[in-house]
Amino acid sequence: MSTILQLLVSGIMLGGIYAVMSIGLTLIFGVLKIVNFAHGEFLMLAMYAAWAIVSATGMTTYTAMAVVTPLLFCFGLLVYLVIVRPGIEKPHLVVVFATMGLSIAMQNLALVAMTADLRDVAPLFGGTPIKFGPLYFRVELLLGFLISIAITLALMIFVKRTYIGKAIRATVQDRDAAMLMGINVPRLFLLTFAGGSALVGIAGCIMLPLYSTFPTVGLNFVLIAYVVVVLGGMGSMEGAFLGGICIGIVQSLSGYYVAPAYGQMFYFLIFLLVMIFRPNGLLGQRGAAMVGINE
């Protein structure tokens, strides 16, 4: 019994971390209607940036977040201006292939600059887990989960209450109507892309203490992010959180009861089943998957 409870709770926490990693992707998708195929490499960049700051100054990754997040915001801005904006009015494949080219370039640039070695940071408190009743947690996992809840709540409030948030929701629902209502859609695109990238910065800082970083670290996680985003419904932040938690639980349970190697297969199968039977995800926009995006 306590094993199942432990697995469920760890799964939920892991899911929270997956949610943070995916929320930027879903935000960008909802507003710009594009999939950033370099999302995993953004995460890799964030993890390397956090690692560099931690190993240079000796602070924790959580304080390094204050630097990494703005850094990723600026990087997102740059990528938007150089790669996404020139392609966004063209057929959607242009952005797909351009971001894929970016992903190859970034991955290998990391290989050239940082070599294929694994980089990690020392665990907090010497890696002693926290005991909470019958349950044990890794400190980093608990912290990551708490941050992820805070981020998701803050984003939801931001989207519900602020002007930019309302503009984002309007653009997600109907880009043309939003434009007609006087929303500066091109600027909103810029802000969303950069903001989504900044969220990846936060995710990178949370994930670095849990996983080590290497040039192709992005690929594994970006596949999980796609699953999470599709499961929750592309463009839905609440959906991303829910999807993240589902995948976290699936991974945690299948890793224990089946075999870790098959865990990945499970969530890809779940992904395919969701795509086949409920293509808009759990909380997605109705009909989004059928119409296709940016047609």
Add this chain to the structure above:
Amino acid sequence: MIAERFPAVRGVEAIPFSIAPRRGAVSIIEMVVLASCIIAVIAALALSNRYAVDIMIRTFLWAGLALAWNIAGGYAGLISFGHAAFFGIGAYTSTILLLNFGVPPWFGMLAGAPIAACAGALLTQACARLRGPFFILSTLAAGEVIRIAALNWRSLTGGAEGLEIPPVPNLVDMVFRSQWPYVTIVVAYMLAMFALSAWIEQTRYGYYLFATRDDEDGASAIGINPSHTRTAAMALSAAMTAIGGTLFAQYFLYLDPTHVISPDISFQFALICAVGGLGTASGPVFGALIIVPLSELLRGLLSQSTSGLHLVIYGIVVIIVILYFPSGISGAIGRAVSRVSPAGGFAARVQARKYDAQA
């Protein structure tokens, strides 16, 4: 903006290439393709060192594979990032048949093709309702499922250690000491794929494909069954990719799931087509003629200093080509030809528009 919503407006866009007249059997752009292939063969012959011939073999193999991908990705608009699965099915089927039952790969590849075709048809049917990024991501996930299955089904695939084909030269086993039989095989494969693509473009079925790709509602209104059309394209593409997979296995004599069924392989198929020009028979050939030698030569030139630098350059080239020549090199050549000779360039211009018309 309005055109995004109303199929009728988009339908007009699709007209220029559905009435495309073919000028004889071979268009100008196809002659350019054949000429560049012949030049590549002659160049490799003249250099006559193993390295140059190796690059040539890879180039033609990739050109054939990209042409196979293009049947689904370019003609049917089914952008698949899971083709590595079909590639892997082809490579593993023939290799397993060879190693366990002594079936020559010449027949083994004919066994892999129908299996891959069934997998492709199944995938397309399952994802029939999905469009755009949803379809792309589903194919990616399907490819990963196959990769993980291959990685864990040790008794059949050898797992992560992979399978090795004994390097004993033998015509029956499709293993040769010299490189020239391989050159013949891959060139034949590429030419067959090219002929198949050019043929599809001319047939009624090809027009069904283009119509379905550009305007599904319009296509079904005039009596085309979009689902059958798409499924057939994916099955054909998967079968041809599987044959390429067998050739790959026979040339490299080693298979492991991490390299053969990796998403990188699928991305490579797609990027070669995108750089060359999607939805044309010449595009994938141009793409392969540029990308494969470029990345191999850069790898050779830069390997002393650092590994991976060649792929950085490759990624940047991809970005630039995609952003500034969205109809690929084939489209750019088409436009150049039409500027020089407006009448003769019509077919080429029409080819260049194929990408533009595709949303």
